[in-house]
Amino acid sequence: MPTSQPTSKASRKASSKKPLIYGAGVVLAAALLGFVSYRATAPDHSGSSPSSSSSSVADATTDPDTGVYPELAKLARRDAGDKLAQGRVDAPVVLIEYADFKCGYCGKFARDTEPVLVKKYVDDGTLRIEWRNFPIFGAESEAAARAAWAAGQQGRFWQFHRAAYAEGAKEKGFGKDRLKALAQQAGVADLDRFARDTDSSAASAAVGKDQEQGYGIGATSTPSFLINGRPIAGAQPTETFTRVIEEAAEKARSTEDAKGGSRARGTGDGAK
16 A cells, blocks of 8 residues: 555645644644554555554544544535535534545445445434545546546536445546546446536636645545544544444434523523
8 A cells, every 4th residue: 555645736735734724722633633544544564454453543533532623523514515425414423534536445445334334324314424535646646536526516426436446446547538437337427528527627626625624634644534523544444433423423412402401491491
């Protein structure tokens, strides 16, 4: 697995952004995510899988008492028109993923863990998944990110995502012809529009915005995640994600119940 250091001009420019843009409270989270993200996605020389090799990192990034940062939770867009998201806009839990289509660990998450989370939590309204393009492996990564965005303009982002992360897909590269083939596989209807959108300034701006946000929170490698403001790095075991999602959902429910009780008491006091 290649080291996930920014290699393109756009990436180097984005990497100059400081975590402080999201407030002083994010500095610790940014440092944690950056360090742990590197640890979780660094080459494993033991021969074990990415999930097992980063299990200790999972423990460090999922502490229910100290791992949640409200400033990071606010990065959830909850935009009904977001074509790179799935799940209810009012879901109690939002998972934000910063990923690169050339990242093998991202592919592992996409194939092994994400379908489980969609079936278990997105389908029942508990979870919303918001994708952020975070290309850090050079020109082909950025081209794939723009192409994914372009597929999304025709409502086929997740189908493109699935095709691009299929077993063996990244080894074929992401040249122009290959991206067109992936778009066809994803069911993109208007391939001429897809080509125009891929090369558009709007695609570059959208990818750049996501990229800047990723660097701004201290992400240095892929995949990196936020779950209701809690940083998670690397293709952790599925159990790590289910545990953190369920903890976040329970906390969200408790908070909502407390607000409801306060409103009820306020109404009662006013009626006296």
